[in-house]
Amino acid sequence: MDLGMVGLGRMGANMAERLVRGGHRVTGYDPGAAAREQAAARGIAPAASLQELVAALPAPRAVWLMVPAGAPVDATLEALLPLLSPGDTVIDGGNSNYKDTQRRAARLAEHGLHSVDSGTSGGIWGLKEGYSLMIGGEDAAVERLRPIFETLAPAPERGWGRVGPSGAGHYTKMVHNGIEYGLMQAYAEGFAILGRKAEFGLDLEQIAQIWRHGSVVRSWLLDLSAEALAKNPRLDGIAPYVEDSGEGRWTVAEAIDLDVSAPVITASLMERLRSREKDSFADKLLAAMRNEFGGHAVRKQGD
Template sequence: MKIGMIGLGKMGANMSRRLMNDGHEVVGFDLDEKAVQELESDGADGATALDVLVGQLDPPRVCWMMVPAGEAVDATINEVLPHLNAGDILVDGGNSNYKDTLRRADRAKEAGMHYVDVGTSGGVWGLKEGYSMMVGGPDEAINHLRPAFETLAPGPDKGWGHMGAVGSGHFVKMVHNGIEYGVMQAYAEGFDILQAKEEFDLDLKDVAETWRFGSVIRSWLLDLTARALDDDPDLPDIAPWVDDSGEGRWTVKEAIDLDVPAPVITDALISRLDSRAENSYTHKLLAAMRNQFGGHDVKASDE
């Protein structure tokens, strides 16, 4: 199938390449012309503007947005919507708040178009390993997009699922990221305890490698932790500043609204906020883990 990919950052560009590697056609657009040119060199068609991108697609047109959550999504919709027709499909694959997704879906429906939300996990490793995708939207649109989902996922029948009505994909991804906060926090605190036991002079990389196989706490996140510890377990070049991109906050707020206790996720969020005012190994390792799985920037220790 042919897809218009809007936003060619770390996720959008690699998703485009994974699609093309499996025979799909991609028309790419980004505000950064260099990103478009790089994707063109890999076999995509480039577009200089969103109306040009739409003009290169076949009905029902699929415009897949991989832009930062918030105003950028609304700005993109405002620009592309006038060029689409009834039956076309708008996909938001970013980390949008599900409440914003519901609002945007109503607008698309009024214009006779389908709106699909795809909570996407996989980070910088998705090109090779595939992406986990939590999909929300109408059956008709999901069935049309199925070939793309089967290509982008780790396998045609695994790693992606139709969660339910529009908004459900981003809701599930929000909770996924909240869980991620808690798991990362537990790993980072555990390794902080290990490091503090100076009398044993523990090799943290060796500990991580031991836990990776057979242990009940083995995981891909632990694999990435071992990778982060490989160069220098003291993480001298990383400042203990851990950013948050919003989903953890939304998860905590939703838990409060639903009267669901979520102390681990909440504490992990508070720890990230606290990291900006103190110096600890726990927060250094949290920052390193975010860099490993998502390519998220870290602050240098001298910043």
């Protein structure tokens, strides 16, 4: 099957290469010439422009977007609209907000175009292991793309599926990432407790390896933690600064809108925000309050 891929960053290029290995023909476009050259070396036919990419695809076309969420998606869609024809399909495989996806689907429909949103999980390991695909869109549009999804997934019969109409795929991926926040935070806190127990001299990588097999807390995230600890047991050189890409915030906001209690996911998001505070006013005020009501000592900066 022919597919156009817009966005040849690491994940987009890996997905395109997996499709090529699976026998599909992929034409890729990226505004960066270096990215296009690297994609060509991986069997992906490079296009120098969106016009060239669309012209290379047989109708009805399928164009997969792997561009950053937000304004870049809207800009790409606006550029594609005059180039595509009724019956073509646009797939957004990034981490777009589901409300944006619903809005974009309505706009594409006005032009006779189909919209499919594919919440995509698998990271840099997807090329080898396959991707988990949570897909939203019309039944017929998703079914036409079945060969693509079956190739990208870990196996044709598992790891992917249509979960609902337009927006449902990105909504499901949003909650998936919220859960991921909580899992990561629990592992991080647990290993921090183990590492602080100096009298036992615990080997954290050894413990992670033990837990990977037979334990009720075994998971891929634990596998990755074990690998990270094996490479760098003390995590030297890594700043205690944790980014978030938006999905955790959206999940918390959705929980509030739906009156669903989600304390673990919310707390994990707050911890990520806290990790970025180099000079926490809140912590200073806490120390000052303790001094005021109990006479507890206050440490001065530099102590």
